[in-house]
Amino acid sequence: MAVGIFDSGLGGLTVLDAVTKRLPDLPLIYLGDNAHTPYGTREPDDIYNLTTAGVQTLFDRGCDLVILACNTASAAALRRMQEGWVPEGKRVLGVFVPLIEALTERQWGDNSPPREVEVRDVALFATPATVSSRAFQRELAFRAIGVDVEAQPCGGVVDAIEEGDMILAEALVRSHVDALKRRMPNPQAAILGCTHYPLVEKEFRAALGDDVAVYSQPSLVADSLADYLERHSDKIGTGQAAFLTTGDPKSVEAKATLFLRRKISFDAVD
Ligand code: DGL
Numbered sequence: 001m002a003v004g005i006f007d008s009g010l011g012g013l014t015v016l017d018a019v020t021k022r023l024p025d026l027p028l029i030y031l032g033d034n035a036h037t038p039y040g041t042r043e044p045d046d047i048y049n050l051t052t053a054g055v056q057t058l059f060d061r062g063c064d065l066v067i068l069a070c071n072t073a074s075a076a077a078l079r080r081m082q083e084g085w086v087p088e089g090k091r092v093l094g095v096f097v098p099l100i101e102a103l104t105e106r107q108w109g110d111n112s113p114p115r116e117v118e119v120r121d122v123a124l125f126a127t128p129a130t131v132s133s134r135a136f137q138r139e140l141a142f143r144a145i146g147v148d149v150e151a152q153p154c155g156g157v158v159d160a161i162e163e164g165d166m167i168l169a170e171a172l173v174r175s176h177v178d179a180l181k182r183r184m185p186n187p188q189a190a191i192l193g194c195t196h197y198p199l200v201e202k203e204f205r206a207a208l209g210d211d212v213a214v215y216s217q218p219s220l221v222a223d224s225l226a227d228y229l230e231r232h233s234d235k236i237g238t239g240q241a242a243f244l245t246t247g248d249p250k251s252v253e254a255k256a257t258l259f260l261r262r263k264i265s266f267d268a269v270d
Contacts, residue, residue: 002027002241003225004058004066006051009037009162009247010255011196012069015095017260018218019067022226027241029061031269034247038158039072040127040194047076047129052085055092057244057269064236065091067225071193071217072127075135091232095217096139098224099191103215104144108227117144119189123180123212125204126193128153136193150184152176158196164255170203177207189213199259244269 005016009032016030033039033054039047051073058066068074074094086092101108104117124136131153140147154176160169180187190212192204198216205214229236245252249266256264 002029002061002063003229003236004028004055004061004063005030005069006054006058006066006073007032007068007070007195008039008050008072009034009158009196010252010259011158011161011194011199012067013256013260014195014198014218015067015069015221018222019225022219022222023229026229026236029058029063029240029242029244031058031244032247032252032266034162034245034252036246037162038127039070039076040129040158041155042129044076044129044133047073048080051077052081054246055081059087059090061242061244062240064089064234065093065228065232067221068092068094069195069221071095071195072129075126075130075133079135093225093228095195095221096136096193098220099193099215099217100136100139100143101224102220103189103191104140106143108224114141114143114145116146119213120146120148121184121187121189122147122149123184123187123190123208124149124151124193125154125176125180125190125197126151127158128155130193136191148184150180150187152180154194154197157200158194161196161199162255164258166200169200173197173200173203174207177204187212189215192216242267246270 055066078094131151156172243266245266253266
């Protein structure tokens with residue numbers, strides 16, 4: 001029995017970690033497409049093809065439910081997958097909606113018309129592909145009115161994290177926050193809209209300052225998954241827990257072990 005968690009690389013481990021803390025008995029199969037990371041600089045068709053291939057691997061391992069723990073895949077591929085690709089009896093969920101529900105103070109499944117919310121000026125940090133998809137703004141517009149979103153494409157941050165170069169990743173975070181603040185000097189809230197970014201969350205918080213409320217996905221996604229499984233316990237599937245990568249398992253497990261601060265062993269998939 002297992003739920004699948006998919007990301008382009010290591011970022012989805014931040015979601016896996018939060019899910020493990022929230023639901024310690026839930027078996028998980030993690031798949032990182034490290035051979036093709038980053039997704040954030042790819043075209044939507046390319047992201048769609050890579051994401052469907054990864055999710056298919058998780059379905060083949062017995063998962064009935066897969067969490068796309070990747071904003072780029074959620075932004076560029078999820079809707080298209082849900083409209084025409086996901087097989088009967090299987091389910092794929094993204095990571096945007098729990099975040100937007102938290103920002104707009106909505107309960108799960110509240111489909112009432114968009115309304116005014118507390119927050120006005122929101123900074124969105126995400127990959128170039130997520131920013132250019134405008135998927136975040138689209139989902140927000142279904143739920144809230146009068147929110148001004150300033151989006152910063154954070155080129156280079158995912159590559160640096162995947163390379164294990166945290167000094168570069170942290171320097172890039174500071175320069176992306178500076179760039180955003182030149183356009184929106186006083187955001188009330190900041191969205192870390194990439195699952196890799198919790199690994200540099202401290203840098204984001206320091207560069208943004210104490211007055212900015214930072215919304216980070218892992219625990220929001222974990223709470224929303226717990227809620228979903230309470231209503232759909234049949235979606236736990238039949239697979240065996242595992243950590244899989246399309247990349248080099250040794251190099252991936254060394255970085256994963258460092259990030260999660262516990263020993264993790266990865267197996268290769270094609
Ligand atoms: N963790 C993915 C996301 O949330 C990373 C994207 C990438 O591969 O560029 O967007």
